Amino acid sequence: MKSRVLFVDDEENVLRGLNRMLRKMRDKWDMAFAHDGEEALALLKTGSADVVVTDMRMPKMDGAQLLDQVRKLHPGSVRIILSGYASEESVMRTVGPAHQYLAKPCDADTVINTVERALALRKLLRSDELRSLVSGIDTLPTPPQIYIKLLKEFESANASAASLAEIISNDIGMAAQTLKLTNSAYFGLATEVTSTLQAVQLLGFDTVKALVLVAGVYGKFLGGRDSVIAMERLSQRSVGVGALAQAICEAESLDKRIADQACCAGMMSHVGTLLLIATWPTRFQRAMDRIDREGIGLVEAERREFGASHAEIGAYLLGVWGFNDPIVEAVAYHHEPGRCACHEVNALAALHAAQFLIRQEDGSEHDDTEKPQELDYEYLAGIGMTDHIPKWRKIASGIEQRGTK
Numbered sequence: 001m002k003s004r005v006l007f008v009d010d011e012e013n014v015l016r017g018l019n020r021m022l023r024k025m026r027d028k029w030d031m032a033f034a035h036d037g038e039e040a041l042a043l044l045k046t047g048s049a050d051v052v053v054t055d056m057r058m059p060k061m062d063g064a065q066l067l068d069q070v071r072k073l074h075p076g077s078v079r080i081i082l083s084g085y086a087s088e089e090s091v092m093r094t095v096g097p098a099h100q101y102l103a104k105p106c107d108a109d110t111v112i113n114t115v116e117r118a119l120a121l122r123k124l125l126r127s128d129e130l131r132s133l134v135s136g137i138d139t140l141p142t143p144p145q146i147y148i149k150l151l152k153e154f155e156s157a158n159a160s161a162a163s164l165a166e167i168i169s170n171d172i173g174m175a176a177q178t179l180k181l182t183n184s185a186y187f188g189l190a191t192e193v194t195s196t197l198q199a200v201q202l203l204g205f206d207t208v209k210a211l212v213l214v215a216g217v218y219g220k221f222l223g224g225r226d227s228v229i230a231m232e233r234l235s236q237r238s239v240g241v242g243a244l245a246q247a248i249c250e251a252e253s254l255d256k257r258i259a260d261q262a263c264c265a266g267m268m269s270h271v272g273t274l275l276l277i278a279t280w281p282t283r284f285q286r287a288m289d290r291i292d293r294e295g296i297g298l299v300e301a302e303r304r305e306f307g308a309s310h311a312e313i314g315a316y317l318l319g320v321w322g323f324n325d326p327i328v329e330a331v332a333y334h335h336e337p338g339r340c341a342c343h344e345v346n347a348l349a350a351l352h353a354a355q356f357l358i359r360q361e362d363g364s365e366h367d368d369t370e371k372p373q374e375l376d377y378e379y380l381a382g383i384g385m386t387d388h389i390p391k392w393r394k395i396a397s398g399i400e401q402r403g404t405k
Contacts, residue, residue: 037061056083067097075136096138127307140173242266272314
């Protein structure tokens with residue numbers, strides 16, 4: 001069955017150009033073209049689209065308004081802005097409704113690769129309910145304490161890029177949204193930004209403040225006390241996992257790009273857990289209860305309760321937000337690296353080892369959100385790394401000691 005892709009632009013020549021340059025995809029995509037938001041919504045009434053790609057600046061209903069409606073009516077659709085209009089205000093308005101922002105002019109390969117990747121990521125989540133849940137989320141929840149701390153820092157005379165980045169990096173929801181926007185096509189960066197310090201330096205105080213106060217990206221999490229505590233603990237641990245994954249890559253003399261990807265993937269590795277705790281706290285606890293009651297592991301318990309694991313949910317979310325393939329891949333398979341087709345020493349290998357070794361060092365194997373899991377020795381043997389585990393364990397000990405200072 002063909003995937004349905006809807007393109008929206010008020011300029012007829014743009015639609016004709018898209019139709020012409022994407023002709024080779026007709027065997028794979030069922031493409032529809034609309035001249036404005038109202039026509040697009042009418043087409044969607046005849047059947048939802050897997051992906052909606054729209055211009056930003058259109059009469060009556062602009063791209064952000066259209067995608068906001070798509071999010072509400074068809075939450076399972078991946079939403080992409082393709083526009084040459086890139087004022088800061090317009091981009092800020094797309095942070096919630098749009099998963100990705102592509103800048104015109106945009107060649108056929110970029111459009112095709114972006115859409116194809118979005119379609120491939122849908123396969124990670126077989127449940128329509130979960131796909132709709134993840135695609136319908138505009139911002140990740142943030143514990144109130146973190147939110148308040150960030151706002152206070154903005155008002156401090158001693159505020160700096162480093163101090164803001166430190167606060168943001170200690171919350172995986174904030175870090176995900178900051179990196180998402182920094183890596184959007186609007187900024188036209190030649191290199192990928194993988195650290196929150198880089199992001200704050202490039203975005204500047206005013207833009208980051210706009211994200212918090214205007215766009216509402218870092219909205220307060222209105223959950224119960226237990227959920228807030230679990231989220232804060234998870235955020236802190238994810239920072240440690242990212243630091244250890246990066247250190248492992250450096251110890252193996254891997255390229256800096258790979259080390260940065262490993263750090264980013266570590267910080268984002270449990271964004272799926274964050275989403276489950278915030279959205280379904282009762283069901284999440286029920287999944288945790290299954291572990292002891294049914295004698296199964298964390299991943300299997302989540303799959304039985306939700307139809308997918310936190311790793312798959314998190315990877316899907318990061319994928320539709322435009323994170324690159326190695327980061328999405330590492331998050332998707334960090335508990336089950338043997339399922340990944342790529343068997344080499346990379347960000348995934350470092351993250352798999354890091355998330356296991358951090359739990360041993362900080363005692364979190366006894367934590368309800370992180371039940372015990374063994375290292376995949378068969379996978380590590382396949383990439384020739386089993387002899388390196390003692391060295392990694394020493395690095396983990398150093399990371400944990402550094403993190404408790």
